[in-house]
Amino acid sequence: MPGEFAFIDALRARVRSAPGVTLGIGDDAALLAPTAGEELVVTCDTMVAGVHFPLDTPPADVGYKLAAVNLSDLAAMGATPRWCTLALTLPSLDPGYVDPLLTGLLALAEAHAMALVGGDTTRGPLTLTLTAFGSLPAGTALRRDGARAGDAVYVSGTLGDAAAALALRGTRIDASDGEGKLARTRLQQRLARPTPRVALGEALRGVAHACIDISDGLAADLGHICRQSGLAAVIEADALPASRALLPLVADARQRLRLQLGGDDYELCFALPPEREPLLAAIAAQAHVPLTRIGTLGPGEGVHLIDADGRVVAPPVAGYDHFG
Ligand code: ADP
Ligand code: MG
Numbered sequence: 001m002p003g004e005f006a007f008i009d010a011l012r013a014r015v016r017s018a019p020g021v022t023l024g025i026g027d028d029a030a031l032l033a034p035t036a037g038e039e040l041v042v043t044c045d046t047m048v049a050g051v052h053f054p055l056d057t058p059p060a061d062v063g064y065k066l067a068a069v070n071l072s073d074l075a076a077m078g079a080t081p082r083w084c085t086l087a088l089t090l091p092s093l094d095p096g097y098v099d100p101l102l103t104g105l106l107a108l109a110e111a112h113a114m115a116l117v118g119g120d121t122t123r124g125p126l127t128l129t130l131t132a133f134g135s136l137p138a139g140t141a142l143r144r145d146g147a148r149a150g151d152a153v154y155v156s157g158t159l160g161d162a163a164a165a166l167a168l169r170g171t172r173i174d175a176s177d178g179e180g181k182l183a184r185t186r187l188q189q190r191l192a193r194p195t196p197r198v199a200l201g202e203a204l205r206g207v208a209h210a211c212i213d214i215s216d217g218l219a220a221d222l223g224h225i226c227r228q229s230g231l232a233a234v235i236e237a238d239a240l241p242a243s244r245a246l247l248p249l250v251a252d253a254r255q256r257l258r259l260q261l262g263g264d265d266y267e268l269c270f271a272l273p274p275e276r277e278p279l280l281a282a283i284a285a286q287a288h289v290p291l292t293r294i295g296t297l298g299p300g301e302g303v304h305l306i307d308a309d310g311r312v313v314a315p316p317v318a319g320y321d322h323f324g
Pocket of ligand 1: 086
């Protein structure tokens with residue numbers, strides 16, 4: 001088992017030099033050179049074993065998801081990822097666990113040109129914290145408080161896959177049904193390795209009025225945009241996009257709605273003035289993700305679900321709250 005310093009030396013050797021990094025891993029602190037005229041966007045997310053992921057999760061998936069959830073927060077601000085620091089608390093420096101964890105994390109971080117520039121390594125119950133730094137032209141961030149009455153509400157990708165994977169966990173996979181098995185594998189993949197919508201967030205700068213990533217569930221997260229913008233949202237339940245993996249597995253519409261509001265999707269939800277809707281086809285193509293109009297914002301408060309006839313649908317779930 002390597003000691004802390006051997007571990008840090010090995011980590012340093014794995015990390016490449018990157019733009020804006022004057023001094024990376026190895027000193028008391030990193031030196032970064034922000035670009036003139038830009039703002040720094042800083043976010044931090046922690047993953048605790050047994051809370052955010054089961055203990056038997058493959059370490060490469062744990063590392064990947066840690067990078068993904070932080071990149072998703074940068075995406076929701078419209079930021080371009082730049083740098084990150086990693087606080088690692090581990091019961092031991094077992095290379096069989098730590099090496100694949102770093103491989104998963106660095107694979108996604110490097111794919112988005114986000115350089116690891118520092119961190120901390122301590123012994124304790126398995127807990128991982130990534131602080132991610134992004135940048136954008138000053139004044140162009142996608143905030144939660146910028147939506148206006150009359151804006152359309154959009155979501156990227158599909159909703160409910162991660163919640164479905166969680167719900168299916170522990171249920172037996174019927175090996176006789178090849179298609180069902182494939183669908184479950186796809187759902188598991190969406191839970192274990194969500195795709196942060198970084199290119200979409202960047203493309204929405206100067207286009208969307210407000211944006212948030214859906215980590216706690218659509219109703220809860222859109223509720224933040226509503227509260228901070230002083231508006232109400234009316235969402236058509238039937239308009240919520242579902243994946244081809246989810247549709248055949250969950251035939252009951254109300255059950256499906258519960259999953260689609262369930263969270264952990266890491267899609268972006270944004271408010272768009274209607275005159276800019278014609279811009280979205282090109283943005284969706286460029287960002288390689290479908291975009292779906294799911295409702296509108298207007299005066300009032302809260303998130304209201306309606307059915308195809310305009311009747312109010314009782315929400316089947318609340319969002320995730322660690323202390324709720
Ligand atoms: P200090 O005692 O000054 O806090 P450390 O021994 O904790 O220094 O860290 C030495 C160097 O290694 C620092 O540059 C730190 O940022 C880096 N480092 C330590 N742990 C990690 C980690 N888990 N990931 C990335 N860099 C790390
Ligand atoms: Mg330290």
